[in-house]
Amino acid sequence: MLITMLLTSCGDKVTSGPGTAEPTPNSASSASSPVTGGGTVACVDWARFETPQDQYDKASVVLIGKSVSRAGETTIYGSEATTHLVEVEQVLKGNPGEGDLRITSMPPTCTGGETYPDGDPLDTAERVIIFATKQRGEWFTHTPAQGVLPFPQGAEIPFH
Template sequence: MKRIRLWQCIIPYLLLSMLLTSCGDKMTGGPGTAESAPTSTSSASPDNSPWATSSILGSTSTSQPQETCAAFLPSTPCSRYTSVSGTTGGEELLWVAEGTIKVRLTSVEGTLQMAMKTDCSPISASATIAGNAMTLGKIATGASGCIGTAGDHQAWIQEFLKRPIAMTYTQDILTWQSGIDTLSFKSD
């Protein structure tokens, strides 16, 4: 019985002390306050000795990656593009002309990223552009459960993006050609 009573007295004091000593958003640097501790990272020295390390001190704060607009071609405006037409094997894709596809290119810390929104789900991938040819890295698709027509559109777009894409820009229209398929976009 005495032990239960003892714990009943100790637990509130422990909780109060944890509350008073917990870290907050503001660090004052005075006695008894939380301060950020420098982090250190170790890396092997050039002689590859597992015991030789160098220590680099840095701050614990991190910054968000910087994203900036990038142009698909030097002559294209840096903006979002909306689909205006598309073909597959010479046949018109009416669903593309309805503005179903929206695409933009950004640079995130020096790496090009293509982001696309379809009638099914978002798609993104790293991009490499050499001259007028764009090649996408591993394609990521947002969670979707599209079936029927929207699912068919998504599958077609996925196959289109897997191949190298030749880009042209004439009369304010950005045209992508991938194999026998084309997509055309207008800047928003």
């Protein structure tokens, strides 16, 4: 998948620091930023997956788990993002390592300063399926809208 990103300068320059991730093949194209006075911003137009099977096929890691606590913040595409400590129940794809995992909820970009306008998908104590990719040594949900699926006890896995 081709990645295109437009960086627009809206004021003071934002500098990258530790934890800043680069675009991945999971993002598609970009648009200019509606954010004013905020700095260099990347507006990412996220890939949309037709089915959970498509999400599974494109993710580096897929697991069943639940967030047990917040574990900090990081910056990606000029947006702040919340990192969670996830208790891993079962790994369905990939090799994320042993034990609990730090995963950051990929934020939508160019939201006018609100990090998660529809809520942080990992800010739940409920059991979920997480589709993740690794960027610069850190795990992120696949996309803001399609990185987490509710997965209550007794539910069937929606892919193979």
